[in-house]
Amino acid sequence: MSEAIRTAEGPGAGSDEPGPSRRRALRRVLVGLGVLGLVLALVVGGALWFLTDRYAGNVDRVAGVFTELDDEARPAPATPAQQAAEQPVTFLLVGSDTRGTAEQGIAAGGRSDAIMIARLSGDRQHAQLISLPRDSWVDVPGYGRNKINAAYAYGGPPLLIRTVEQLTGVRIDHYVAIDFAGLIQVTDDLGGVDVVVAETTSWGPYTFPAGVNHLDGDRARWYLGQRYGLPGGDFDRVRRQQQYLQSVFTQLFSSDTFTDPGRLDAALLAVTSAVAVDEQLGNAEMLSLAYSLRGLRPEAVDFFTAPTLGTGTEGAASVVYLDGVSADRMWAYLGSDSLSQHAEEFGRQALPAVPR
Template sequence: MRSRWSEVLDDEAEVTENPLRSRRRRRLLQSLAAGVVVALLLVGGAAWYLTDRYAGGLERLDGVFAGLDETQRPAAPTGPARTALTFLVVGSDTRADVPEGERPDGRSDVMMLVRVTADRQNAQVISLPRDSWVSIPGMGMAKLNAAYAYGGPTLLVQTVENLTGVRVDHYAAIDFQGFVQMTDSLGGVDVQVAEATSNGPYTYEAGLNHLDGDEALNYVRQRYGLPGGDFDRVKRQQQYLRSVFGALSQQNVLTDMGALGGFMDALTGAMAVDEQLSNADLIQMAYDMRSLRPDALTFLTAPVAGTGREGAQSVVYLDPARSAQMWNHLRADSLGEHAAEFAVDALPAVPN
């Protein structure tokens, strides 16, 4: 079958026989070409605007991966899992009104591995208890969050990679104070509470609670007064993230430029990412994940064997066998398919 372009060329060849038809054809082709150029400029301009407006506002952290010995790092995924992405997300919920000199010694309160599957249709969020008793390269055994205090993001990445055998592609730091702006930009979020509790000036009643930004911040900060202490706080942090993602989906924020603007301003103002994560990478990832639904997110905690003491410290002991099983699935990009194996480690529908 002859192509349309072959027919056009034939028409051009007939110029001596049919000059009027040839001139019309050239005008048509020129118009089409001009239309394509205009369309490309519009698309390119929109992409440039989004990149400059949002991704361009992110703080970049220099040298997060520069100090790592590539020969000692876990291998990059191969086969179907090769395009999966793994983020190490850290954050601090230390109160902003505490004088800087009286705050904890630079330790991270929140650590999560976030895996976006190769097909961008699913994601897993795995919380790493900050008090996990682990081996920190060059420092010996200590709490996981001490790695950040000893060597910043680089040593924390190295520690997590050694612990899990999972290669970390990117690093993101979140200021939990930014939760206030993010939550308020969504008009608040809904969380289910098992039993009435109080933290700061707020009381959270049993059942459904609609939280504004400051209420949400105090909700995820609460540790005391919860049956599981720090473990329940981890679950609240995950529940909050699940509620935010649900609100984004229900309100169509990702497709409403007006609503998206306020949320993205709050999000980028609260985050910093490694310098290797380019603006183009961020835009591409956002586009790839545009159809990700709330029920495609799985929230887990690294399997725990129990708690105890190491000297004067209260620590968490991870379960070696079940943790190894979880990391194996994560490396193979199949954790979502095997999530049922870790039901005891999953975020419950209604955490404490």
């Protein structure tokens, strides 16, 4: 082949090597894809940062909740069989209706208005919430027999966790302090919530007639605060707390909320500003946990009250006696992540469809 022919064909002619123009075009495409990928990464990362900062970052932290606990004396964490799948997560929820105390993790006066165990199943398809009556007569480590919320008064979250773990044999993974007064703001942000009342009652400035009641924030505050005038007293108050949480959860998952970004944003901000969690639950873990619960629906959440034998007095104190036999079965199911499969055994302790 002559030199002229080779020059006319150009370098690389007749071979599989791309020419300079094709190489430049390929580089431009690759650079463009790289820039697009970087932009997408920044957008996704920025969105995650925004969500983490706006919602998880809005949650206060309670310091020193678990640092004082002797890990060897605590119930064991999830078994190896459970660890093969996603582990269940157990929270201890402590509620106060006194605004402004949630960030300390202790209610004003050192007493809790609500004590609940919340368990998220390993498959994240079920959850259980079990209320422990605040007057439950239990053994408080280092203080002998006393009401369970006395543990809260004597030693704050660490002693309450020790007391609950000793009572149930279930390890508490995280601690949540709920300011019910702040949480009630969620009611207004959601446009109100519906509750069903069995019998007409009155408390404060409001009457709650039998049937469906649409509660705004102020009505919800009085509805949750009523104890006197209810046949079951504090037991009925506990059921109303559970009913309210169930209604809020249902409303959060309603199509109206998810199709109204402004309402959803306001509700999430109100929820996160009304709770404080232990400092071991970081923002990234909180966001990851929330994402893992994306398939959980309100109907898959069971509400119970710990089994009881009735009320009585110890000295001058009015107390609640727990049913040790039934409670031990409940704690065993809870610890093995199987309470949802045995929920029918605890029908008497379950939240009724229409609380009083």
